[in-house]
Amino acid sequence: MYRVSVSSGMLALALLPVWTDGAVAQIVAPPPVHVSESKSVPTASPSSAPSTPALTLPQALERALAANPELSAARREAEAVAATIRQAGVIPNPNVSMAVEDRRRDTRTTAFELSQPIELGGKRAARVAAASRAYDTAQAELQAKAADIRALVITAFFSVLLEQERVRLANAALSIAQRGTDIAGRRVMAGKVSPVEETRARIAEAGVRLESQQAASDLILARRKLAATWGGNAMGMQAAVQVDGNLNSLPPEPSWDAIYAQLQDAPLMQRARTEIQRWQAQVDVEKSKRIPDVTVSLGMQRNNELGRDQALFGVSIPLPVFDRNQGNLLEALRRADKAGDELAAVAIRLDGELAQAYTTLHNAREQARVLRDDILPGAQSAYDAAARGFEFGKFSFLDVLDAQRTLLQTRTQHLRAMADAYAAAAEIDRVLGVSASASFNPSK
Secondary structure, three states: OOOOOOOHHHHHHHOOOOOOOOOOOOOOOOOOOOEOOOOOOOOOOHHHOOOOOOEOHHHHHHHHHHHOHHHHHHHHHHHHHHHHHHHHOOOOOOEEEEEEEOOOOOOOEEEEEEEEEEOOOOHHHHHHHHHHHHHHHHHHHHHHHHHHHHHHHHHHHHHHHHHHHHHHHHHHHHHHHHHHHHHHHHHHHOOOOOHHHHHHHHHHHHHHHHHHHHHHHHHHHHHHHHHHOOOOOOOOOHHHOOEOEOOOOOOOOOOHHHHHHOHHHOHHHHHHHHHHHHHHHHHHHHHHOOOOOEEEEEEEEEEOOOOEEEEEEEEEOOOOOOOOOHHHHHHHHHHHHHHHHHHHHHHHHHHHHHHHHHHHHHHHHHHHHHHHHHHHHHHHHHHHHHHHHHHOOOOOHHHHHHHHHHHHHHHHHHHHHHHHHHHHHHHHHHHHOOOOOOOOOOOO
8 A cells, every 4th residue: 555654853843932022922823734726835945846737636647547657568568469369360371382303304293282271179269269368358457557556646646735735834834933033032132031942942943944854855755756657757847746635625435335346346356357267268279279280282293204284182180199288288277277266365365455445544534533623623722722821921931832732743643644544545446446436536
């Protein structure tokens, strides 16, 4: 399963004291999580800010499904296998032969002969059936690869969306920390607070600056991964990829019965079944080879010594005494048995992966909901109360820092829960197929 993570460095935002000249003002809390096209996202340098329109998830999927190199290779493989069906249906070519007896013209005998092999035992039909089953397997592999690419794009898209939000919060926090350091210095010079407060402010600013730089670096890496899904240059495309989406939108949670019913139609299950059919068709091919083919020949012979032409007619039939294709037949039978075992193994593996992804999706959704509806409002209220109380001298500055740390930790946990939810939804999408769970979209 693909995973996106949130750096624990966001906890450094908990040390952001902000003062005013007359009284201690409330520390500005980060606004609700939302990324839109109208908001620019800072990166490592101002010159690297993306200038192209923000990319939505459907657009990213369209790019990847059209230009991903691995998916293109799978398409080429399916096209190549399709050509084998045409080749399997052709009949053997005829043979033309000439024989000359005696070097002397007067007694020379010259023979011309045309021979045509005739396949018996249904060889051509068996070859066509085997090639058709191989084409079905290639198509199932193409569908499975498309599902993998779709899941990869969804995870990479949400990773960029998450890192954009981290950069925005980190840069906003850095601006607050810088302002707090400046005000703390002026209050120390005025003798209103201890120099320790200025030291705390500078330490907080340094920590937030490191977090801002780390967030900008992580955003570049996330953009490179997303651009790589459609074959974009890793070093040249990262600045051009900006995504548009709403981090408050959770992926839906379908019922277990609904998604489990689709498991039998998953691309990997279809591939395993078509692999069984392919080797069963190959068994028929090997069985047909046990029946020898007949070669019919027709020609004319000129005998100069007798001065006349003679017609030639012949039939050639191999005798299956030693080679009855027994080894190839046994191999095909064992390959068919192996394909049956692989189908059972794939079914067990996909069942476990689907159950794990569904459980992760359920837990992540529940965690994100509790954090958003219950814990975040409480942490925000506690922070507001601590800030107001400190302003009126009822609480110490450490109380404000603790409340702010709790608030920002909760926001970080909420982002991590959202990331886990979308990663699990993408995994379900990968297991069930490209169009199995297309209902979720973080761009909405």
